Amino acid sequence: MKNRLTAGFISIMLCAVFLSCGSEENEAGSKGIEYWTAPSIELSRFEKQVVDKWNSTHQETQIDWKTIPAGNTSEEVILTAIATRTGPDVLSNVFGGFAAQLADAGVIVALDTLPGFWDVAENRKMANIIRNNWFYKGHVYVMPIYVNPEMVWYNEKMLDKFGITELPRTYSEFFRLLEKVCIPNKIYGLTADVSSKWYRRWFDYLTFYTSASGGEQYIDVDENEVFLDSKYGIAVTEFFFRLFDEGYAPRFEIQDGFEKGVFFASIKGAGSTVRIKKLYPDLKYRIALMLVPDDYPEDKPIYTLAESKGMVLFESSNNKDKAWEFMKWYFSGEHDSLWIALTNYLPAREDLTSNPIFTRYFDDNPTAKLYADILDFTVPLVLTAKTVEIQTSLNRELWQPIIFGTKSPVQASRDANIAIRRILKSGPQVIN
Amino acid sequence: MSKLPGLGLVSLYVIHTIIFWLYPFLWGVVIAFKRWNIISPEKEFIGISNFIGVLYDPLFWISFKNSLYFMAVYVPLSIVSALGVALLLSRIKFLQSFFAVGYLMSYISAGVAYSIVFSLLFSGDGLINTWLSKINITIPWFSDPDIAMASIALIVVWKYLGYYSLIFLAGLQAIPESLYESASIDGASERVKFFKITVPLLNPSFTIVLVFAVMLSFNIFTEPYMITGGGPLDSTQTFVMQIYHQTFTALHAGYGSSFAIIVAAISFLFVFAIRKTVERDMA
Structure with a gap:
């Protein structure tokens, strides 16, 4: 008798729990x-x-x-x-x-x-x-x-201070300006996110790749091809390698570094203007097209992501x-x-x-x-269901090693190429 | 009939366990043998392939290494600091509960909230480095691959300090005062009393704290996830971050589940070994 009562009580409680879940769903469906x-x-x-x-x-x-x-x-x-x-x-x-x-x-x-x-x-x-x-x-x-779309923002106060009237177009022109503007550990050149968040690569490495390649994608999903070890990919990797290696970008996060005047330049989209107007109303900036490698044809338009x-x-x-x-x-x-x-x-x-x-x-x-x-x-952006895996791999094989100088630009580009090609062909694990 | 109210009350716990523990656990075991992307109803049985895949996954071994590093910093530091706080608390005659609860505040604070606070405090241009820069020191707490995990361990030590201290405090209060009095009559120094009476009789507390700390080392998630995202250079990747990433970001639920089972097995082995080597029968 007791066992039956106990079993009955438990059954009622279970039913109540499941029914309450069901009624919530129905309620949601009627909204x-x-x-x-x-x-x-x-x-x-x-x-x-x-x-x-x-x-x-x-x-x-x-x-x-x-x-x-x-x-x-x-x-x-x-x-x-x-x-x-x-x-x-x-x-x-x-x-x-x-x-x-x-x-x-x-x-x-x-x-x-x-x-x-x-x-x-x-x-x-x-x-x-x-x-x-x-x-x-x-x-x-x-x-x-x-x-x-992404473009390069420059701190106008710094431009004026150093009498810079012409904004840079190529990597070399940019680094020449950084030699003038940057102060070690105080004023940096370009904001480059150092985190491992996969989506952040859209706003630095992949935007630069798009510009360097004249509007090409870094992968061909249909052919399972990756082009990070192309001359464009290596040029971009070398650019960022130099940026970190010579101290023009810090190896740690600085919250709103460009807005606070700690960085000379930053990559930003149109949507950034609202936030900056609200939080940093005194910030003055000039906007220019993305930077390209030195051998980028003069007459070719500059693309961006x-x-x-x-x-x-x-x-x-x-x-x-x-x-x-x-x-x-x-x-x-x-x-x-x-x-x-x-x-x-x-x-x-x-x-x-x-x-x-x-x-x-x-x-x-x-x-x-x-x-x-x-x-x-x-x-x-490349339309592929493997975006997260690809960009996680890009972080791991290329971006992070470049920040800390643990791989050469060529090696990092090749490693990323191999890893991403493997993902395109079969996935990141042996079985998945 | 007299047992019915008791059984009724217990049944709530049983139901809770079935729904929120047993069912997910069994489901986790089932999908570990399948290829499943969570959002699709299709599940393909693939035997033990997921388990083999985990063992060949370099990130599994990176996470394992990182967990051992975390453990090496966290376990001794948390035990020493918690024991120190417990000894101080045990000497307080008034408002002991007030101070004990004060230390517990860190334990009950939300992981996400304090992770954000610590990431801002310890960032490159954060408050701590601003102070340190006055003596020409800047510590890249979370951005140097060599010390990022240790920095996270420090935060977790802060979080669990109060909790572990209370366990030690309970252990200290259970030691009969007469033992110390007898030792004093025999001329034992404070040092001798500590190592010959306190430490041996705190064995149950040491074992519990050690087990909790080791289990936590394999389960650490919120702090590295929120603060470093696993970087720099994968130096703060952890098992649970990988399980979460594989399951909810890459949508490899079966793989994530098999990952979780292997981690649980490793964790169990460590706990088993600790109990075998540290735990003493106090009866």
Whole structure:
């Protein structure tokens, strides 16, 4: 009798726990469309206005908007949410490599199979951007929201102090300036992130590679080829090797070093202007194209890497049709002037410099115009599901050894090439 | 019927254990033999390939070496400092609990929060180096591959100082005062009393702290993850960082799971060896 009672009690408790989990899920499902965006103040300001506008005019399909919960990277948080079935219907702030992972797992919708996809792309003037940059295994999984090309920022106060009127173009010109400007252990040359975070390589090594190679990608995913040991790759590696070796970049982190006037130059995207205006209003800077190797042809345009992020729709959504309606409305193009005004990120559109809806913004923000002007010479991030593994390997085989001088530039470039080729062909482990 | 309330209360713990310990553990063992990317429903059985892959993974051996380095710094430092604090606390006659709880504050503070605070304090241009620069010294706490792991060990020593001290304090309070009085009558010095009475009778506390410290050495995650990300030059890579990276970033859940099982086995072996060599029967 006692045993039965005990067993019964335990069974009731177990049922209660499982039922309570189930009821929570049902409750979440009834909220409408769950939409997650990047946890940034500027982006949230835009999203709130847009979602409020949608919700006020679409009573039957309410958007439940949230910022992506805090975590080391948005991607890790999203993966956890997907694994625990607590993810959203629609997600923004997705970069191509992560979208490729999600596409390979079959958890996001191929958007080009949905009705009206290309109409939306044509209307927003992003059809060519999508055709050139966002096809993955024959389909488009991401609606691109913005592009964020990288350029070099120089401290204007230092430029004036040393009477520098012409900004450097090549590595040699840059180092000649550093000899004048830098003071050992006090004033450094270029911000170069020393951490092991895989995504930071977009903003230093890979941007430099794009410029050095004249707009080429460092890997060919289809052919499993890697070009880090090419003359461009070695030139970039030698540049950074010298930067650290001669003390023009410290081997430790300095928080906001450029903004505090500890660095002469820094690589930054258009979105940085908002933060700097807010936190360092007195900082004066000049912006120039990326640096290139000395033998880079004079008449060739200088390319740069452009980080780009977009929106995806999850297969698990119970309201796919309604969610797609929301996405089509979101990308109708009518919100882009508000987007750029609030976020300072350039919308992923081909008509940024010609469309009158952006004229006033660019007149008021000449810095952003510099970025918009180079959009034709930007290269997107490589679209591969192995982005994290590749860039982790780049860190391990090339970047960190270069910082600490434990490998020669040639050796580091070769080692990275071999390691990344192995990842492209079979994965990082023997079996995975 | 009189046992029912007790069983009912115990059942909560049993249910908790089943859901949050037994089920994940068994699931972890199952997926260790599979290739699975977490987000896809497809799982492919691949036998012990994941386990073989871990043993051939250079990062496994780098993490192992780093864990031993961490252990070599952390274990003696934490035991000596915690014992020192416990001895000081044992001599305080008033407000002993107040000071003991004060030391516990570090233990209950959030790992992510204090990791950020320490990374700012000890950064190249942080407060500590700003002070040190006045005497022309700059220590690259987290950016020198030779000392980064030791710097992290120092932070973890600070975190667990109060907790380990309380274990030692409980051990000290369990030693009968009469033993010290007898030794004093026999003319024993303070040094002799410490090494002949205190240290031997603290054996259970030493064993517990040693086991906890060694287990922690294999499980260290938050501090290196938040502060150094495993760098510089992989000098702060740890087992759990690799397990996390493989499972949630590279999406090799089966591989991550087999990694975790091997690490658990190593940890168990170390604990077993410690108990065999250090633990004494005090009965």
